[in-house]
Amino acid sequence: xxxxxxxxxxxxxxxxxxxxxxxxxxxxxxxxxxxxxxxxxxxxxxxxxxxxxxxxxxxxxxxxxxxxxxxxxxxxxxxxxxxxxxxxxxxxxxxxxxxxxxxxxxxxxxxxxxxxxxxxxxxxxxxxxxxxxxxxxxxxxxxxxxxxxxxxxxxxxxxxxxxxxxxxxxxxxxxxxxxxxxxxxxxxxxxxxxxxxxxxxxxxxxxxxxxxxxxxxxxxxxxxxxxxxxxxxxxxxxxxxxxxxxxxxxxxxxxxxxxxxxxxxxxxxxxxxxxxxxxxxxxxxxxxxxxxxxxxxxxxxxxxxxxxxxxxxxxxxxxxxxxxxxxxxxxxxxxxxxxxxxxxxxxxxxxxxxx
Amino acid sequence: xxxxxxxxxxxxxxxxxxxxxxxxxxxxxxxxxxxxxxxxxxxxxxxxxxxxxxxxxxxxxxxxxxxxxxxxxxxxxxxxxxxxxxxxxxxxxxxxxxxxxxxxxxxxxxxxxxxxxxxxxxxxxxxxxxxxxxxxxxxxxxxxxxxxxxxxxxxxxxxxxxxxxxxxxxxxxxxxxxxxxxxxxxxxxxxxxxxxxxxxxxxxxxxxxxxxxxxxxxxxxxxxxxxxxxxxxxxxxxxxxxxxxxxxxxxxxxxxxxxxxxxxxxxxxxxxxxxxxxxxxxxxxxxxxxxxxxxxxxxxxxxxxxxxxxxxxxxxxxxxxxxxxxxxxxxxxxxxxxxxxxxxxxxxxxxxx
Numbered sequence: 001x002x003x004x005x006x007x008x009x010x011x012x013x014x015x016x017x018x019x020x021x022x023x024x025x026x027x028x029x030x031x032x033x034x035x036x037x038x039x040x041x042x043x044x045x046x047x048x049x050x051x052x053x054x055x056x057x058x059x060x061x062x063x064x065x066x067x068x069x070x071x072x073x074x075x076x077x078x079x080x081x082x083x084x085x086x087x088x089x090x091x092x093x094x095x096x097x098x099x100x101x102x103x104x105x106x107x108x109x110x111x112x113x114x115x116x117x118x119x120x121x122x123x124x125x126x127x128x129x130x131x132x133x134x135x136x137x138x139x140x141x142x143x144x145x146x147x148x149x150x151x152x153x154x155x156x157x158x159x160x161x162x163x164x165x166x167x168x169x170x171x172x173x174x175x176x177x178x179x180x181x182x183x184x185x186x187x188x189x190x191x192x193x194x195x196x197x198x199x200x201x202x203x204x205x206x207x208x209x210x211x212x213x214x215x216x217x218x219x220x221x222x223x224x225x226x227x228x229x230x231x232x233x234x235x236x237x238x239x240x241x242x243x244x245x246x247x248x249x250x251x252x253x254x255x256x257x258x259x260x261x262x263x264x265x266x267x268x269x270x271x272x273x274x275x276x277x278x279x280x281x282x283x284x285x286x287x288x289x290x291x292x293x294x295x296x297x298x299x300x301x302x303x304x305x306x307x308x309x310x311x312x313x314x315x316x317x318x319x320x321x322x323x324x325x326x327x328x329x330x331x332x333x334x335x336x337x338x339x340x341x342x343x344x345x346x347x348x349x350x351x352x353x354x355x
Numbered sequence: 356x357x358x359x360x361x362x363x364x365x366x367x368x369x370x371x372x373x374x375x376x377x378x379x380x381x382x383x384x385x386x387x388x389x390x391x392x393x394x395x396x397x398x399x400x401x402x403x404x405x406x407x408x409x410x411x412x413x414x415x416x417x418x419x420x421x422x423x424x425x426x427x428x429x430x431x432x433x434x435x436x437x438x439x440x441x442x443x444x445x446x447x448x449x450x451x452x453x454x455x456x457x458x459x460x461x462x463x464x465x466x467x468x469x470x471x472x473x474x475x476x477x478x479x480x481x482x483x484x485x486x487x488x489x490x491x492x493x494x495x496x497x498x499x500x501x502x503x504x505x506x507x508x509x510x511x512x513x514x515x516x517x518x519x520x521x522x523x524x525x526x527x528x529x530x531x532x533x534x535x536x537x538x539x540x541x542x543x544x545x546x547x548x549x550x551x552x553x554x555x556x557x558x559x560x561x562x563x564x565x566x567x568x569x570x571x572x573x574x575x576x577x578x579x580x581x582x583x584x585x586x587x588x589x590x591x592x593x594x595x596x597x598x599x600x601x602x603x604x605x606x607x608x609x610x611x612x613x614x615x616x617x618x619x620x621x622x623x624x625x626x627x628x629x630x631x632x633x634x635x636x637x638x639x640x641x642x643x644x645x646x647x648x649x650x651x652x653x654x655x656x657x658x659x660x661x662x663x664x665x666x667x668x669x670x671x672x673x674x675x676x677x678x679x680x681x682x683x684x685x686x687x688x689x690x691x692x693x694x695x696x697x698x699x700x701x702x703x704x705x706x707x708x
Contacts, residue, residue: 018507025507029514032502036518036574039536042543046535054541061546166425173422178415189426192434194627194689196635198661199682202675203440204433209451226429257418286525288638293666305527312531313645319535326528337523341516344523345582 046323048131054320058125065127070106079106080123082116096120132320139324142315147300148307152285155220155303159284162225164277170227171235172261176247193229197289205293215298220290224280231276238272239265275343282333304329438682444675452669464676474677476652477660484656485633488570492629493622496580501610503581504588515582522578530642533572534559559643562653569654572639580625587618616701623700627692631685637662657681 012020046054048064059065068079070092077092082103091103094113101120102113139145174186208219246264255263266273288305295301302310308329315321337344420427445464449457468474502508503515521529536542537558545555558568595613604612615622640654646663648655661681665674 021507022509025502025505026509029502029508032499033514033517037521038543039532039575042536043532046541057540061541061543166429169422170426173419177419177422178412179419180416182419185423185427188430192430194631194685195434196631196658196678196681196685198635198658198678199441199685200434200437201441202444202665202671202678203437206440206444206451206671207437223429223433225425226433227426232426257422282523286527288527288642289662292641293662296666305525308525308527308531309642309645312527312642319538319541322531323535326531330524330528333523333525334520337520338516345515345519 043323043327046320047135047327048133048324049135049320050130050132051318051320054318059127063129064131066130068126068128070109072104072109077104079126080120081126082114082123084114084116090126091116093120135320135324136328139321139328142321143307143311143325143328145304145328148302148304151217151301152303152305154217155287155291156281156284158221159224160277160281162221163228163231163280163284164273166225166227167231167235167276168261168266168273170232171239172257172265174232174236175239176244176257176260176265189229189232191229193233201293208294214294215296215301217295217301219294220284220287224284231280234276235269235272238269242268271343271346274340275346278336278340278343285333441675441678441682444672445679447672448670449672449675450669451671457672460672464673465680467673468676468680473652473655473660477655477657480653480655481633481636481657483566484569484636485630487566488573488633489626489629491570492573492577492580493625495574496577496625497584499577499581500584500588504585515585518581519578521575524575526638527642529575530572530639533568533575534643537568560650562651565650565653569639569643572643580629583621583625584618587621588614591617619700620702623692623696627689630688630692634658634681634685634688 045061045063050064050066052067053059053065056067069076070079071077072092072094077094079090079092080103082089082091090106091114092106093101094104095102098119098121099117101116101118103116104113105111170189174182174189204219205214208214213219213222242265246268247260250260250264285303286305287303288309291301291303291306292309295306299307299310308325311325312322315325446460446462447457448460448464499518503511503518508514524532536544539545539555539557542558544558548555556564558564591614595617596609599609599613634657636656637658640648640656640659641662644650644654646659646667648659648663657677658681661674661677664670664677
């Protein structure tokens, strides 16, 4: 739709016009993309900023800086731009009052201090690049990242295992067998996809509380072992595309349905199973509501999502550390996404549209 | 009275399923070859002796139920019984703090809801958000899909991947990044606005602007919408465009007259998810404002109010009533959407392969 370009002069060849269009559309896309992911730039730079810089409105915004200082007689002096008769000089403040400031010249420390009449607050301070790598160490420790990471891994890992195993079985049942009530059951299954979790939450919570499962990881893992509609739907669609002749050949060789599943269907469906596993892993990894409900009073069991939120509530006044925390939390999912990018995109395409 | 309501609820639930069926078989259409294969199979089956057929059928049935059993058990234990449980609790004043004072209240909780200012507010908040976010998200998502579908775009896969990527960022981390970006002092958004001479609002503390902020943050989750629309667009047969070109249609006409109608099932699917999503909205509102619902209850989404009642104030009976109403709202919206579907959703099933 954006193919109509401003360039339509007849002396342009078709090829040239195509090139211009290509450059135009790609530049627009690049601009949109940069706007779209600019917040990540904010996160990266802020994560490395010092707390001083966060409170320093004169500091440049685009990079971690700190005030430029020099050492003079055992003290750190801040360097400012000072307008003198012979132009602007970079001088370090030795003594300051509102009307008169004494400077030393960093280039020539042994020279007489320079006295300047005027308010030093009006001067521009100088900054040097100074990324605070120790922010990572601090956020890592304060978040208790290894513990949160382990909990997230346990929840998402076991949850995915259960979800995928059960979904394979159920999807196979729907894809390959004829039985009474099959259509109705399938429709109920689809309907559960849109069911809000809150509709079942309170009784489920009360039962889990009764059997002593609240403040354990069990309520976050066990329900995954009972196949959710979304995963089943996806896998069923894929299983139905596998030619039945393959099943029949295996059955003639004496395989029972379980063997057909493991010897024919699963090996044929590795891409779909990988996609479903990845989707579910991320779904469980990012889940915030369920752990918030079930683990409210057990900080030692919090996954990253809850841990990071509580960290924010605690460190709201240190925006740089919040960004560091956010950064170390999103590194893993985003890295996995880039590596498994193809699987994801295909997975979505075959979920979202009729195929 | 209680039984009548339960029965009514179940009927509505079944109605939902049926209406889902009506449109969903379009999503799960069986390809023509497969239909032939199936019918030939059925023929072979019917040709065999009736005794062995019933054995086969019974064996099929047993295996089928066996494989389905994890889900059937899960559905009963984690869905059906709890939904009825929610109904039951909603008629009591149950609180885990004082379980021995539990009383049967009838419909008192529902009556309370009618006069509870927080409930009214939370419904308004949810609707405000839905009205603002759905059209904007849809247009931006559609725009992105058109962009990454353009034949003039170099590096299509790169752009598709990058536009999808923020979807993979955990909601909590994304919320914190954005709340930094929208900070009035150090946030890049207002610095950028300032550089072009606009004084940016206090995005997260203004009861009006907070909705714009939530919509902006929500744009990071558009990857799925973009990709499903893209896949829909790629499924449109090229002959249609060729025919339209011969008839002299321009790009805009082709988009409005061919692309949009042809991808209307995908649009419908996404609209349903977005509308229901507004009533499931929780994480962002909770993380941005630490669950307070501020400013001035502007982020008190329906679900946040429910959560606070049930888990902060321990009013589980009342919370159940809220949950049951949420369930009914989602049900009603779904039914409504499916009812309108045949007015604007085009299912041109036939010519597909």
